[in-house]
Amino acid sequence: MTTDLLLPADFFVFQSLLGDEEQKELLALREFLESEVKPRVNAAWAAAEFPMDLIPAFADADIVGRSYDWEGRPRASRLFTGFQAMELSRVDPSIATFLGVHNGLAMGSIMILGSEEQRQRWIPSMMAMQTIGAFALTEPEGGSDVARGMRTTARREGDEWVLDGAKRWIGNGTFADVVVVFARDVADDQVKTFVVEKGTPGFAASKIEDKFALRTVQNADLTFTGCRIPAANKLADGNTFKDVNKVLKVTRGGVAWSGVGCQVGAYEAAVAYAKSREQFGRPIGGFQLIQDLLAKMLGNVTASLGMTVRISQLQEVDALGDDQAALAKSYVTSRGRETVAMARELFGGNGIVLENDVVRYFNDAEALYSYEGTREMNTLIVGRSITGMSAFV
Numbered sequence: 001m002t003t004d005l006l007l008p009a010d011f012f013v014f015q016s017l018l019g020d021e022e023q024k025e026l027l028a029l030r031e032f033l034e035s036e037v038k039p040r041v042n043a044a045w046a047a048a049e050f051p052m053d054l055i056p057a058f059a060d061a062d063i064v065g066r067s068y069d070w071e072g073r074p075r076a077s078r079l080f081t082g083f084q085a086m087e088l089s090r091v092d093p094s095i096a097t098f099l100g101v102h103n104g105l106a107m108g109s110i111m112i113l114g115s116e117e118q119r120q121r122w123i124p125s126m127m128a129m130q131t132i133g134a135f136a137l138t139e140p141e142g143g144s145d146v147a148r149g150m151r152t153t154a155r156r157e158g159d160e161w162v163l164d165g166a167k168r169w170i171g172n173g174t175f176a177d178v179v180v181v182f183a184r185d186v187a188d189d190q191v192k193t194f195v196v197e198k199g200t201p202g203f204a205a206s207k208i209e210d211k212f213a214l215r216t217v218q219n220a221d222l223t224f225t226g227c228r229i230p231a232a233n234k235l236a237d238g239n240t241f242k243d244v245n246k247v248l249k250v251t252r253g254g255v256a257w258s259g260v261g262c263q264v265g266a267y268e269a270a271v272a273y274a275k276s277r278e279q280f281g282r283p284i285g286g287f288q289l290i291q292d293l294l295a296k297m298l299g300n301v302t303a304s305l306g307m308t309v310r311i312s313q314l315q316e317v318d319a320l321g322d323d324q325a326a327l328a329k330s331y332v333t334s335r336g337r338e339t340v341a342m343a344r345e346l347f348g349g350n351g352i353v354l355e356n357d358v359v360r361y362f363n364d365a366e367a368l369y370s371y372e373g374t375r376e377m378n379t380l381i382v383g384r385s386i387t388g389m390s391a392f393v
Contacts, residue, residue, distance in 0.1 A: 007090075008271070009264040011302050014309050015083065022080040029084060032061045033091040041092040041216070042354050048215040050098065052175070059129040063088075064103050067250075068111055070127065078312040082257040086308075089261025090268070093364040094216030096258045101171040101217075102126070104251040106133025109180040112246055113193050115236035122178060122195065134176035136167040136196075136222055137244065144377045147191070147241045152224065154183035154192055159231050161194060163202075163224040169371070173220025174207045180235075181224070182244060193238025194229060202227030213367035245322065248372065252325040253311045255372045259332040260304045262368060266343035266361040267297045273347055273356070284346075293342045300335040307331060323385035330378035333369040340365045 005027060006015055018026065036057055044051050058064065066076040066084060076084075088096035107126050110119060110133075125131035142149045152165025163183050173179065181194045196203055205220040237243060271294060274285035284290045311328045314320040340362045344351035351358050369375065377392075384390050 007264065007268075009267050009298065009301050010305065011298055012306065014305055017309065018077070018080055018083065022076060025076075026080065026083055026087065029061065029063065029087055032057075033087060036061075037095060038091050041095065042357070042360065044216045045092075045094060045360055046215070046354055048209075048211065050175070050216055050218050054095075055129050055132070058099065063099060064129055065107070065123075065127045067103070068107070068123075070123065078315040079309065082253070082308055082312040085254050085257035086261040086264065086305075089258040090265045091261075092216070093258060093262045093265075093361070093368060094214045096261060097171055097214055097217050097367075100251065100254055100258065101135055102129075102133045104254050105135035105247065106172075106176075106178065106180050108250060109135065109193060109235065109238070109247050110195070112250075113235040113238040113243055118195075118232075118235060126178075131177040132172055132175060134170050134172040134179040134220075136170045136173070136179050136181045138167060138169045140166050140168045140221070144374060147244075150182065150184045150191055152181070152183040153186050154194065155186045156231070157228075160228045161231060161234055163194065163196070163227040163229065165224050167222040167224075169208070170205075170220045170222050171217050173205045173222055174218040176205075179203075179222065181222075182238075183224075190239060191241040191244060193235040193243065195233045195235065196224070196227065196229055197233075200227055200229060213363045213365075215363075249320065249322050249325050250315070252329045252372050253308070253315060253320065255368060256304075256308045256311060256325075256328040256332040259329070259336045259365075259368050260301065260308055262361050262365050263297070263301045263304060263332075263336050263339040266340045266358055266365075267294075267301055269357045269361070270294065270297065270343040270346045273350075273358075277350075290346060293346050297339045297342050300339045304332040304335050321385070323382050326373065326378035326381035329373055330375045330382070333365070334375055336365045337369055 006013060040051050067081045069075045085096060088099060110122050126133055137146060139146055139151055154161050154163050177198045179196045181196050182191050183194060185192045202225045204223045208219045208221060211219060274290050275283055277284050307328050311320060343358045344362045347356060347358050350356050354360060380392050
């Protein structure tokens with residue numbers, strides 16, 4: 001492909017590894033995001049409201065479900081879906097997170113852990129974005145230790161399961177039609193996977209207010225009080241926390257790609273500003289200290305992109321380890337914090353004004369750094385792989 005179709009931040013031309021048709025599809029996505037989504041993101045972020053009217057446009061843009069083989073439509077390559085996540089986050093990490101929760105965590109749980117009947121029941125409408133999904137794992141008192149300390153319980157009563165407990169930080173939680181919920185079965189003390197549908201008695205959601213990262217994402221507190229769901233809503237292959245990890249291993253790589261996109265968005269904003277902002281009679285891009293910042297930022301982007309490309313290649317042949325996914329997520333989001341900080345520094349005081357975009361990336365990078373495994377927990381996963389010894393507790 002010609003270089004004018006590449007992102008300038010793709011300094012080592014990783015996009016050229018995609019096939020011709022996937023490159024065309026990626027460019028169509030980029031055009032859609034630039035024309036339909038980008039003009040909306042700052043206002044939505046400032047208001048902390050999700051632009052619900054864009055959901056049909058996401059469906060029309062054929063963004064959802066590219067990771068899955070479904071009804072005669074083969075999945076895209078893992079490399080393509082990685083670049084897709086990067087493009088989304090490059091424009092808005094909040095929109096990328098919304099789609100990552102729906103398309104990756106929620107749909108992924110049903111695709112990986114559900115029976116064929118369960119997939120047929122929920123996936124078609126989720127593909128069409130007529131049904132929006134959420135993923136409820138984290139709890140008010142349980143984040144990194146939720147595997148062992150999960151307090152939400154489930155008990156079987158005849159043809160129903162009864163859920164009691166609470167979840168926190170649940171993306172899409174205020175408006176999701178289906179929520180994938182993880183609860184500890186009181187009978188065998190194992191974590192089971194359930195689907196709770198909107199409007200179920202005993203299920204309530206409330207928006208978390210005053211959030212200053214990924215503000216457009218509607219994170220919620222969920223409560224389950226004697227919440228009864230049909231036995232058929234327990235996912236067939238969701239029987240232990242190891243099953244949960246099957247989903248997280250896949251989506252953790254997606255978060256790394258979103259971390260790249262957040263860096264790219266901040267870097268692009270910084271480059272444009274450096275070329276247009278004048279001080280001392282000339283553009284600041286001509287100053288050595290500014291070029292030093294830009295080169296460091298590009299180095300972070302390039303190293304992060306190289307790591308995520310390799311993660312996708314390993315996923316493609318089903319050879320990605322938990323430790324490799326953990327290292328990618330930890331490394332990329334850590335470099336992301338550096339990159340967005342340098343971008344904000346380059347803008348000076350103008351970097352804290354939303355109209356210049358960079359402060360949005362600066363704040364959103366903090367959420368990417370923390371969710372789907374903190375840096376510390378992912379580091380311990382990698383450390384266990386290196387030494388053969390667990391240091392979690």
